[in-house]
Amino acid sequence: MEGLIENWIGRVADAASAGRSLAIRGGGSKAFYACPEQGEVLEVSGHRGIVAYEPTELVVTARAGTPLRELAAALAEKGQWLPFEPPHFGASATVGGMFAAGLSGPRRQAVGALRDYVLGVKVLNGSGEVLSFGGQVMKNVAGYDVARLFAGSLGTLGVVLEVSLKVLPLPVAEKSLRFSIDEAAALGKLNAWGGRPLPISASAWHQGVLTLRLSGAAAAVAAAQRHLGGEELAAGLATAFWESLREQTYAFFAGDAPLWRLSLPSVAPPQPLPGSTLIEWGGAQRWLREGDGRAIRVAAARAGGHATLFRADHALKASEGVFQPLPAPLLRIHRQLKRAFDPQGVFNRGRMYPGL
Template identity: 55%
Template sequence: MNTETTTILQSFRDQILRAAEQGNALQIRGGGTKSWYGQATDGDILDTRGYSGIIAYEPTELVLTARCGTPLSDIEAVLAAQNQMLACEPPYFGPGATLGGMLSAGLSGPRRPYVGAVRDFVLGATLMDGKGQILEFGGQVMKNVAGYDVSRLLAGAMGSLGLVVNISVKVLPRPFAETTLVFALSEAEAVRKMNEWAGQALPISGSSWHVGRLMLRLSGAEAAVRAAKQVLGGEEMQDAATYWQSLREQTHDFFSQDDEHGLWRLSIPSTTGALPLTGKSLIEWGGAQRWLFSDESPATIRTSAIAAGGHATLFRGGDKNMGVFTPLSAPLFNIHQRLKDAFDPAGIFNPGRLYKDF
């Protein structure tokens, strides 16, 4: 560790200790591209962008370690040069997205159900807690699993447990071949087909349905992709990479709707049929992720998701006062609270970002 990075870490520690002593909240922020996600919060900004750079990268080991403020674009450029990638396709939602923001938000793109989520690729993390202590979890190689669950726990924690300063992630090779097939199907037919195909030995790496069209991405060895195309049929999509990018970054026309009720993200079993909810929807992840614009009440939307065996999140916009995430049961909330107390005893890190009382 050089003098500059040591100085930056010391400045982080000083800011954390000062905030804990004075009882002031801290907003941990990198590029701020996902600052709208979760409950609204306030407090002094702890800017991570100065703590940037790739610490170690072993292409043959498929492992990369970088500092929290490192831009995702820098990381993906380095990986692309070795024909590798962040396989879960984490969304940027803006040019300043950082590795720390990727982990804290825990959001994954179209490839998620076929390769895993952000948390599945976290091998290790270094955390600065509410006492300014440096805590090491996991490692920099896939064989090292000590503390693995703790480092994965940080994915989606929205910075509520502390400042993640270094992160080690598993990366994967880019597929040799890729194509996208298009099918004209109703919602019910599309859900049935996606689940039917998921049970077969097909190199599926992305799926989505919207207004009568099912898009299915195939990735892998050229022979496997070619054979799957012959089995499945359908029409080949032109400029498919742009389409999947528009889903990952939510620049697709569907997401541009200006709806005062907000955009809902429903996570439900993939075999679930059409939900009894009015509005406009887009389906991803083989049927397991449903995006919804609806004038139904939040209670109705959440009840419908729970009845299907899942949950609903007010992803963007709408009235956050009624809660962005599905309320936790008392036992689960107690677990969350104990973790918060252990890592952040003064309650200074992004208070209320996940839940109002957390």
């Protein structure tokens, strides 16, 4: 393992002195996401394995190349998991890719996002230094929260070597319910339920059907089901449904039409945008197929959120930009932070924003 990192340090130094960019690659399962890779590939999936896992500490530390499936299996063996349900987007997904993409699955509305479970990281920066931030404990305010800054930074700040994450026990009971309801009424219900202590762990609305998932103690799930009504979905079907949403294998996501992700306040009304929509996270995450990029970005900003061109071909990504443009002062801070960790601009150049 040490030999591997020594080799990477050499590669980073070479790239820095030659002014080249390195494209960090783990399992390649999320290569479709964000702006296209540039430069020579730095293959990092060989740095793998769980470094430390003690279930009673609720903490796991894994090397970035560890297959996500392997981590999930090790946690499941002890009745635990990553509660934010990270999408794998392929069997080759790694812990490092999950962390760098920073994406969370259907349970995000109830338990928080990937970044909320990040406790520490070990990274390789653009000067070839191996640095550790955060740690393996639940509470830690020593130094700036660099570990969370790296989460979702798409490899633009450095190579992630190791990640420490908080884990939680698996829910004791789960049930999924279905309701026939239109978009506006579904949004109203989701927000009203969100304000009450109900064990709702996921929601999805599409084409007049709202699916809810309840998770928690058996007694709490049963009580909520009595209260909410709806039609119960068979357990096997429910598991398959939520997994197909998480992995975007659900029919809505099929085909080559561009996929937009709108991250909005949950209370934002139905958006006056053409095309089919699927709503998750209690109203806070809305997917759109097709549509005019400029109109989508304007609508998202007007509603108090932002829009990402989640899946599209290179040409459309280049013309629309993948992520909502940043206000000038924030863009300046981004550029300066990039320089602080990667002064020569070696890592994943342009993967998040042009020039970053």
